[in-house]
Amino acid sequence: MGRKTDTPAQDVPPSGSDHRRAWAALRPLVLRLHFYAGVFIAPFILVAAVSGLLYVWTPQIEQAVFAEQLRVAPSGDSLALSEQVGIAEAELPDAELDAVRPATAEEDSTRVLFNVPELEGSHRMTVFVDPHGGEVLGVMETYGTSGALPVRTWTDMLHRSLHMGDFGRHYSELAASWMWLVALGGVVLWVSRRWRAGGGVRGVLVPGAGTSRGRGRSMSVHGATGLWLLLGLLFLSATGMTWSQYAGANISDLRERLAWSTPVVSTEAPADSGDAGANAGGDAGVDSVLAGAREAGLDGPVEVVMPEDGASTYVVNQVDRSWPTRVDSAAVSAETAEVTDVVRFADYPLMAKLSRWGIDAHMGVLFGLPNQLLLTALAGGLITVIVMGYRMWWQRRPTRSGALGVGRPFPRGSFRALPLGYKLAVVVLLALIGGAVPLLGVTLLLFLTVDVLLGWRARARSPRTPGPDARREDAEDLQEAAVPPQH
Structure with missing residues (x-):
């Protein structure tokens, strides 16, 4: 028989129990963060969902309202x-x-x-x-x-900035910046809770499955619906941030560094087209320019942009945002009506194509009516998730007779209870996310600051024995987080 050797510890893959212990340590922190984000950020997301739902159907509204002009x-x-x-x-x-x-x-x-x-x-x-x-x-x-037209413009500005200019754009950026994190955290919490409770696939995917009424049923609708919506919410969050002021600027910088920017045609007139200061041969006219662009393959709806000066060209852009995407551009000489440069959508970098498709799908124009119906279902589901979240908060109120009462957040101390390595990982991860998505980082620091101040205030008061409702809540929280009570 050969000699038995011990396998080095670092070569042993982590066991299921190791993963469970790691999640048991992190879950209380995720619960508290999800609670705060749900309570304070959900109103911004709700407004974005309602205004976005209105915007999706404005093309049909405008076709009816402005039929005489169109x-x-x-x-x-x-x-x-x-x-x-x-x-x-x-x-x-x-x-x-x-x-x-x-x-x-x-x-x-x-x-x-x-x-x-x-x-x-x-x-x-x-x-x-x-x-x-x-x-x-x-x-x-x-x-x-x-x-x-005016109807869609008004709704667009409502969705983008609540008609409050650049300051109002903070609301939509907050919604887009937090939505992906709230959605991911909520889905992880829901799946781990139902799976541990033995609900199986049906309990995870079917709203209301395995529950009768009360907070449990609200949580089931909230969690299962959120799971079904997850990919759509991640998509809306990512594409929404491309329009934002701060995260959007970071995204633009990244695309430029990686050569993912959308290419544009050169508008400089050819060197041999006559005097660079003024077109010696005059202007060929918009009819000839359009004909030249059509010969270059720019069919469908187009916009012919006038030359900025005598040393530049006309620019003809396709403006059809439906599928298949037609957004080719051509520069056309003002003197000769010859095409001097063409940029084809087929030649865009992959990320530029994905950005174009993502933005158009976010607006509901990429696939026409099916796109609008899908966004309508997504917005309706998101509104349901938010309403159920607030209903759960109300159902968790300490005194059932207090109709205006609300539930408390998960007990403090979840971060302090983490092992040192986990603490460092959480801090580094949140710092990276906060740097990339600035408004998320700023509001997260605000949440932490307020939470610390409230904790100091609570400790400064004379110690009091918690009442039975508070003790029951804390016991439910600890059981829900699958960690033993800390004495």
């Missing part, structure tokens, strides 16, 4: 695009011509977009022209690449 009677003949632009310029003689969106189908109107001093950013004044008869159908403010 639709015309089909006719076989159309005016030259340059003539339509001239009609629009006569309507707004003091505005600066910026771009034109030609009618794509016979029943579509043409949009001519102007920059006016009172509008900033992506807001422009748009004149709607009947391409067949030349009648001005209306003048209104539009916004962004999507060409959002």
Whole structure:
């Protein structure tokens, strides 16, 4: 018989009991963090869910409300695009011509977009022209690449900033920054709780399974629904942060460092196209420019952007955000109407493509109606999870007769009870997350500061024996966290 040797400890994979002990140590901390985030951040997420749900259906609303500006009677003949632009310029003689969106189908109107001093950013004044008869159908403010009309613009600003400018954008960034962490933490807590209780797959996945009523049923609906929504919530959180001020800036910096940015066409006029200061051969005109772009393969809805000066080109951009995505761009010489540069969506870096698809799916335009229905279900489920969370908080109130009472958070001391290695890991992980997602980091520090101050205040008071309701709550909490009481 050979001599028996001991296997080195570092070569032994961690056992299931080791994992259970690790989770038993971390679970109280996750419970307390999930509680605070749920109570104080959920209102921001709720507002984002409701306003986002409204936004999803604004395209259909606008088609109905502004039908007279968007639709015309089909006719076989159309005016030259340059003539339509001239009609629009006569309507707004003091505005600066910026771009034109030609009618794509016979029943579509043409949009001519102007920059006016009172509008900033992506807001422009748009004149709607009947391409067949030349009648001005209306003048209104539009916004962004999507060409959002007033209804969608108003709802977009509500969802983005509550109509409070840059300051209001903090609300939506808070919602997007915390949603992924709250969702992940909640799912881990729910699955571990139900699995340990012997609920099985059905108990984890089916809302209300294995429970009759009360807080247990609310928790089942809250947890199981959150599990079903997890991937969608992670998607909304990630894509929402790309629009944010602080996390969005970090994402943009990362994409630039990794060469994941969206490429753009060069707008410099060719060196041999005449005098660089002014096009010697004059302007070929918007009709010839559009024809050149069409020959280069830019079909469907497009926007023709006017040259900024004599040394630059027209830029023609596809603006169809539905699937399959058509967002090619072409630079077209103002003098010769020749295409000088083309950027194809097919040539985008993978991350630039994913970003484009993610943003369009977040807005509900990538797959049309199915996309809208999916976002509606996701928003409805998220609202349900939040409502059930607050209902659980109310059902956990210390005195059942106190209708306005609410439950206490998990008892303090969960971080202090962690082993040193776990403490260091938690601090490093949260520091990294806080650096990448600044508003999450700032609000987390605020939670910790308030919690520490409340703890000091409680200890400074004269010791009192906790009442039976408080003792019952603490016992339930400790049992729920699967750790022994600390004496």
